[in-house]
Amino acid sequence: GESVGLHLPTLSVQEGDNSIINCAYSNSASDYFIWYKQESGKGPQFIIDIRSNMDKRQGQRVTVLLNKTVKHLSLQIAATQPGDSAVYFCAESRTGNQFYFGTGTSLTVIP
Amino acid sequence: ETGVTQSPTHLIKTRGQQVTLRCSSQSGHNTVSWYQQALGQGPQFIFQYYREEENGRGNFPPRFSGLQFPNYSSELNVNALELDDSALYLCASSLEGLEVKTQYFGPGTRLLVL
Numbered sequence: 001g002e003s004v005g006l007h008l009p010t011l012s013v014q015e016g017d018n019s020i021i022n023c024a025y026s027n028s029a030s031d032y033f034i035w036y037k038q039e040s041g042k043g044p045q046f047i048i049d050i051r052s053n054m055d056k057r058q059g060q061r062v063t064v065l066l067n068k069t070v071k072h073l074s075l076q077i078a079a080t081q082p083g084d085s086a087v088y089f090c091a092e093s094r095t096g097n098q099f100y101f102g103t104g105t106s107l108t109v110i111p
Numbered sequence: 112e113t114g115v116t117q118s119p120t121h122l123i124k125t126r127g128q129q130v131t132l133r134c135s136s137q138s139g140h141n142t143v144s145w146y147q148q149a150l151g152q153g154p155q156f157i158f159q160y161y162r163e164e165e166n167g168r169g170n171f172p173p174r175f176s177g178l179q180f181p182n183y184s185s186e187l188n189v190n191a192l193e194l195d196d197s198a199l200y201l202c203a204s205s206l207e208g209l210e211v212k213t214q215y216f217g218p219g220t221r222l223l224v225l
Contacts, residue, residue: 044216097144
């Protein structure tokens with residue numbers, strides 16, 4: 001079976017601090033990764049993506065790092081805000097049409 | 112907002128019944144994928160439709176079926192509902208033909224089977 005796992009099921013950070021959410025994947029053939037944010041009662045919201053030919057990609061306040069050697073993905077959120085509180089999923093794809101999701105990390109931002 | 116819409120938002124059915132869920136893809140997108148998300152879990156891939164044909168399927172039984180229409184909207188049908196089918200059903204649209212096939216999700220349909 002597929003395995004996309006997250007190291008920490010919950011994470012609490014102080015407002016203004018940086019957050020780091022980690023994800024391990026098991027299939028070395030995966031070539032495309034996406035981080036999604038899911039708020040309660042809503043569908044997953046695209047945050048940032050990265051292809052396997054890259055090690056790092058930056059967006060607005062977010063950075064994704066990919067370490068293919070150890071099959072590890074991380075999402076860094078700078079200056080975390082209360083609106084960042086949500087469940088974060090990493091998803092991997094090999095064929096491009098089927099994504100495998102982990103169980104998610106719940107991020108709580110403490111004001 | 113992604114522009115992906117789903118209906119209905121909530122639905123209650125009884126075991127053994129059949130259900131149809133609907134999804135309209137984001138403008139310009141030609142591919143729809145369906146996922147099942149159980150409470151506290153990540154979404155699980157059910158199948159994908161492209162050019163009105165199934166284009167990949169996850170580990171779901173045949174009683175889960177789908178359709179895609181010429182306007183790229185899609186339906187998910189589930190027959191002989193079981194209690195374990197209670198979940199949030201998500202559809203995601205994307206544009207096939209690009210190397211990077213980012214999927215954008217709708218708000219989901221919450222299905223409760225009693």
